[in-house]
């Protein structure tokens with residue numbers, strides 16, 4: 061029997077405290093309320109501060125990369141201090157700790173990157189040598205590949221911090237995920253939505269995943285009706301691709317799966333950080349074979365990469 065949460069015994073939803081993380085936790089809660097006819101009081105949002113939230117003055121790749129935004133939340137889940145955890149799948153390590161699983165993916169938001177600038181309408185409008193802010197290894201490499209003349213500067217912090225830096229003139233443009241802006245109700249600041257053909261998004265961009273304890277049958281049953289199977293098929297393929305490449309988080313990697321009926325098309329790309337080399341390819345096959353396609357695509361890219369590529 062599924063233990064239904066109620067106001068006396070609410071389901072504790074763990075999340076980071078950023079505006080985006082909270083919006084994602086609220087979206088998850090709202091979907092659970094609708095799916096089960098439960099009141100808001102049957103849920104409790106538990107905010108957990110992570111190392112990645114604390115350290116703002118250094119580039120992520122210098123302080124240990126991805127797990128930084130998730131470790132404390134996963135510890136709370138394992139300790140039983142929360143019942144489920146809501147994540148941006150883009151920020152999740154490809155492997156979950158022993159005892160935890162993610163098998164609930166919400167319907168995916170817009171996967172594209174957004175060009176944001178108060179001065180210019182799009183990438184091609186940027187003048188020669190313009191200063192562009194981004195802390196994303198992938199976006200920096202993709203931009204450098206296309207526009208080697210641009211000056212890229214480190215740009216960390218949440219959306220509000222980055223917009224403030226634009227106002228202060230630290231850079232004339234930046235890139236953010238369309239999904240995050242949409243969830244924050246800030247889509248109006250987007251000057252250009254960039255087609256995946258021009259800038260292949262990060263693996264799992266725009267996808268919210270819900271993590272739980274593997275043996276927690278109650279949580280599994282609660283989450284099942286809000287899980288989006290198409291989202292799951294796509295993200296599983298993309299993350300299998302990433303997992304096979306992720307020796308270090310110093311290599312710019314992009315990947316995107318699209319579904320056409322029962323078929324899945326997976327595109328992947330690896331770049332040198334300075335954009336001087338881009339290696340890309342794709343696979344097409346049955347959607348249920350996505351994980352194998354991801355692995356196979358990664359093997360091809362690895363095989364084509366020069367020996368020093370992942371250095």
Ligand SMILES: NCc1[nH]cc(CCC(=O)O)c1CC(=O)O
Pocket residue numbers: 148149150151235236237238239240264265266267268
């Ligand atoms: N790395 C931070 C991060 N993680 C997820 C999103 C956006 C939402 C998403 O892609 O699901 C963002 C911000 C951004 O890239 O603009």
